[in-house]
Amino acid sequence: MAIALNFAARSDVGLGRTTNQDSGYAGPHLLVVADGMGGHAGGDVASSLAVGEMSVLDGESHGSDDAAQHLHDAIEAANEQLRRRVETEPDLTGMGTTVTAILRAGSRLVLAHIGDSRGYLLRDGRLTQLTKDHSYVQSLIDEGRISPEEAERHPQRSVIMRVLTGRGDDEADVSVREARPGDRYLLCSDGLSGVVSHDTLAETLAAGADPDTTCQRLVELALRGGGPDNITCLVADVVELDAGHAPSTTPQVVGAAAFHRPRRSSAAGTPAARAAALRAAQDESGDDAEDDHEGGGRPALTARERRRRRVRWIAGPLLLVVLLAAGGFGVWRWSQQQYFVGEDDGTVAIYQGLSQDIGPLRTSHVLESTSIAVADLSTTWANRVRARVTSSSLADARELVGNLEENAAACRAAVAASTPTAAPTADPTTNPTTSPTTSSPTSSPTTGSVTPQDCGGVG
Numbered sequence: 001m002a003i004a005l006n007f008a009a010r011s012d013v014g015l016g017r018t019t020n021q022d023s024g025y026a027g028p029h030l031l032v033v034a035d036g037m038g039g040h041a042g043g044d045v046a047s048s049l050a051v052g053e054m055s056v057l058d059g060e061s062h063g064s065d066d067a068a069q070h071l072h073d074a075i076e077a078a079n080e081q082l083r084r085r086v087e088t089e090p091d092l093t094g095m096g097t098t099v100t101a102i103l104r105a106g107s108r109l110v111l112a113h114i115g116d117s118r119g120y121l122l123r124d125g126r127l128t129q130l131t132k133d134h135s136y137v138q139s140l141i142d143e144g145r146i147s148p149e150e151a152e153r154h155p156q157r158s159v160i161m162r163v164l165t166g167r168g169d170d171e172a173d174v175s176v177r178e179a180r181p182g183d184r185y186l187l188c189s190d191g192l193s194g195v196v197s198h199d200t201l202a203e204t205l206a207a208g209a210d211p212d213t214t215c216q217r218l219v220e221l222a223l224r225g226g227g228p229d230n231i232t233c234l235v236a237d238v239v240e241l242d243a244g245h246a247p248s249t250t251p252q253v254v255g256a257a258a259f260h261r262p263r264r265s266s267a268a269g270t271p272a273a274r275a276a277a278l279r280a281a282q283d284e285s286g287d288d289a290e291d292d293h294e295g296g297g298r299p300a301l302t303a304r305e306r307r308r309r310r311v312r313w314i315a316g317p318l319l320l321v322v323l324l325a326a327g328g329f330g331v332w333r334w335s336q337q338q339y340f341v342g343e344d345d346g347t348v349a350i351y352q353g354l355s356q357d358i359g360p361l362r363t364s365h366v367l368e369s370t371s372i373a374v375a376d377l378s379t380t381w382a383n384r385v386r387a388r389v390t391s392s393s394l395a396d397a398r399e400l401v402g403n404l405e406e407n408a409a410a411c412r413a414a415v416a417a418s419t420p421t422a423a424p425t426a427d428p429t430t431n432p433t434t435s436p437t438t439s440s441p442t443s444s445p446t447t448g449s450v451t452p453q454d455c456g457g458v459g
Contacts, residue, residue, distance in 0.1 A: 029104045068110045098116060113130075122205045196225060215233050
C-alpha cells in the first residue's frame with residue numbers, strides 16, 4: 001500500500017509580538033516546526049537555520065531502516081550550524097530553537113522532538129499528544145509535584161530545559177511509528193498549544209476540513225485567545241495513493257525561514273549529501289596526488305596544463321555569477337507570488353511582494369488601491385493593516401479587502417448613530433485582542449457589533 005501526505009502550513013506573528021521567530025516547513029517527505037528564542041536578534045535566525053538545514057531531507061525518499069538516522073544526523077547538523085553562527089556572530093550568543101519534525105519513510109513516520117513545540121496524532125477521532133515538553137513544569141508533572149491543570153497556570157511554564165543551542169549535549173528524542181491512511185498529524189509551536197485547549201484542537205482537527213482550511217482555523221482560534229506568542233502550525237493527512245487521492249507536492253515554507261532562506265551544509269545526512277561530500281573529498285585528494293612528485297617536489301607544469309588551470313580559474317567565478325543570477329531570479333519570481341494588505345497614504349491597498357523589506361531594499365509594490373480609509377476601520381483592524389496582513393493568494397487578499405470595507409462602513413455607521421452626549425474621552429486604544437473574531441489573512445473583521453469605542457481611529 002503506497003501512502004503520501006496531503007499537507008498545509010500557516011504562521012502568524014500573533015498579537016503580542018512584533019517579529020516572528022517561528023519557522024515551519026511542510027513537504028512531501030518532511031514536516032518541521034521550529035520555535036526560536038534568544039530575543040529580537042537571535043530567535044528568527046536560530047529557527048531559520050534549523051529549518052534550512054533539515055529541509056534537505058525532503059529531496060528524496062528514505063528507506064525505513066535509514067530514516068531515523070537521517071533525521072538524527074540532520075538535527076545534529078542543524079545544531080552544528082547554530083554553533084558556527086554564534087562563533088562568527090557573538091551577538092547571537094544565547095539563541096536557540098525548538099524542533100519538532102516528522103520524516104516519512106515508506107509507510108513509516110520518524111518523529112524527532114526537542115523543546116516545547118508539539119506533535120499530535122488524530123486517529124479514529126481521538127487526539128493524542130505524541131511529544132513530551134522538555135520544560136520545567138513538565139518535569140514537575142513527571143515528579144508528581146503538580147497536576148497538568150496547575151502547570152497551565154504555573155509562573156515558570158515558559159522555562160524550557162532542552163533546546164538546540166549549538167552545544168554538544170543538545171539531544172532530540174527520536175521515535176518511529178506506523179502511518180495509517182486517515183491519520184491526521186499536527187505539528188505546532190506553543191503559540192497554538194499554549195492557548196487553545198486540547199479538546200478544541202481535537203474538535204477542530206476532526207471537523208473534516210482540508211489541511212489548509214484547518215491550519216487557518218487553528219491560527220484564528222489562537223488569535224481569538226489573545227495571540228500572546230507567534231503561532232505556527234502544520235497539518236498533514238496520510239492518504240492512500242491507490243485510492244485516488246491527490247497528495248500535496250509543493251513544499252511550503254512559513255515564518256522566519258520564508259525570509260531568511262539560510263544556505264544548507266552538506267552534513268545533513270542524506271545519501272545524496274554524503275555522496276557529494278565523498279566526491280569532493282576524492283577530487284581533492286586526486287588533485288593532491290597529481291601535484292605530488294615522487295621525489296617530494298612539484299613537477300613543472302606544461303603549457304597545456306597551464307591553459308587548463310587558467311580556464312578553471314575563469315570558469316569558476318563565471319559559473320558562480322550565473323548561479324547567483326539564477327537564484328536571484330528564482331527568489332524574485334517567488335516574491336511576486338506573495339500578497340499582503342497594508343496601508344498606502346492613509347488608505348487600504350493590496351501589495352504584491354514580501355511584507356518585510358530587506359534593509360533599504362523595497363520588496364513590494366501596490367497592486368490594487370482602494371478608497372477605504374484606514375482611519376475608518378476599527379482600532380484592531382487599523383493596527384493590523386498598518387502592520388501588514390499577509391494573504392495566501394490574491395483572491396484571499398481581495399476577500400479581506402471586501403471584509404474591511406464592511407468593517408469601515410459599520411464603524412462609520414456606529415459613530416454617526418452615537419449621541420452628542422457620548423463620552424468624548426472614551427479610550428481609543430481598545431484592546432486589539434477582543435475586537436475581531438478572527439485575525440488570519442483570510443478572516444473577516446467584526447461588523448455586527450461595532451461600537452464607537454471600537455472605532456478609535458474614526459474622526
